[in-house]
Amino acid sequence: MLRCVLCLMLALCGAFTAAADQQVRVPVESAEGQASFVDRAFDAALTQEIEAVLGTQLAQSRMETLMGILSKERDSLILGYSEVQAAGDAVNATEAYRTLTVRIHGPGLKTRLQGLGVMFTARDQWPYVLQLSGVEPSRTKRLGALQELSGLRPTVTQAPDVPVLALSQLGAWTGVLTLGEWRSTHTAKTLDEVWLAVWKDYFSRSGLNVRGESGLLVRVSGWLSSMGPMEFDRLMDSWSEEVQRKTLIGVEMDGSGMVGVWRVQTRSRDALARRLGDAAKTQGLTVEVR
Known part of the structure; x- marks a missing residue:
């Protein structure tokens, strides 16, 4: 029932939610039910979108651990899907494929990647000091x-x-994560619960930037419809050299047009300004960076 509702939502949610579409071609397994197939397609689409957001590929083992978490959150991360006919999908003697377009809740996925630390450490590991007390070595295997x-x-x-x-x-496990005066404490039955909770607090701290980056406020105006900022947000996703991380923080009316406002983290303000200027000139838009 949920998946039927999700299919119908494709046409309804696009105008109100910053969504991302990923098309996936998934092999059909014999005797597999529809629910299992769709779940595999959703996971494939999430994997593609993660790589698009990060602008890089994660190690296979890291992606598997990440998907072990996100696959349990499909209902909140997937907005809908539709099946499309693609060349090569026809059944032959040995195998068959089906192609789905999956709509993903972009802001929700990015928030999860931030809380897990992946948004900040996709390319470089960050150091931390680990102190163990009363923990048997056999119980630390999961730490890796x-x-x-x-x-x-x-x-x-x-x-x-x-x-x-x-x-x-x-x-129970207890974790205390500190940085100067800042502190986060969590107690739970499993190491995973404690780890994810304290590091989510750490990576969600107000004003936290990826190392070496500065946070800029970008305001782009001149669209005639609310879809303009959404499409521009998708365009910025492809600027992996200029945009290290961004958040669409608002869409508003300004006179007779629509305005999109982003918080952008970049290693080069000049490079970002040039890229924004070129895109704005092509579309007849106005850009402010501060």
């Missing part, structure tokens, strides 16, 4: 996968800008 997921590497070198994670276990 969690560190890879979040893009973190343990170091013995303490510094003002390096966070410290103290893990202890007395029945």
Whole structure:
């Protein structure tokens, strides 16, 4: 029932939600039910969108760990899908494929990638200090996968800008993550729960930027419809050299036109301004960067 509703939502949600479409061609497995097939297609689409957002490919093991988390959140990350006929999808003697266009909740996915640390550490690992207390070595095997997921590497070198994670276990797990005066504490039954909770707090801190980047406010005006900013947001997704991370924070009316406002993090303000200027000139738009 949910998937039927999602199909209908494709035509309704696009004008109100910043969505991303990914087309996936998925092999059909014999005796597989529709629900299982669609779930595999959703995961393939999420994988493609993650790589598009990050502008780089993650290691296979890291992507598998990430999808182990996001696949449980399909209902909130997938807005709908439709099946399309594509060349090569016809059934032959050995195999068959089906092609789906999957609509993904772009802002929701980016928020999850930020909370997991992936948005910040896709290209470079960040150091942190790990302190263990009362933890049996056999219970730390999961740490390797969690560190890879979040893009973190343990170091013995303490510094003002390096966070410290103290893990202890007395029945339940407790994690205390600190950076200067900032602190996050969480207690839960599993190491995964504790790890994801404290690092989500860390990566969600107000004003946190990817290292070496500055946050800029970009205002683009001149569209006649609300779809203009959404399409421009998708265009900016392809600017991997100029845009390291961005958030569409508002769409508003300005006189007779529509305005889109972004928070953008970039390593080069000049390069971003040039790219914005070229795109704005082509579309007859006005750009402000501050």
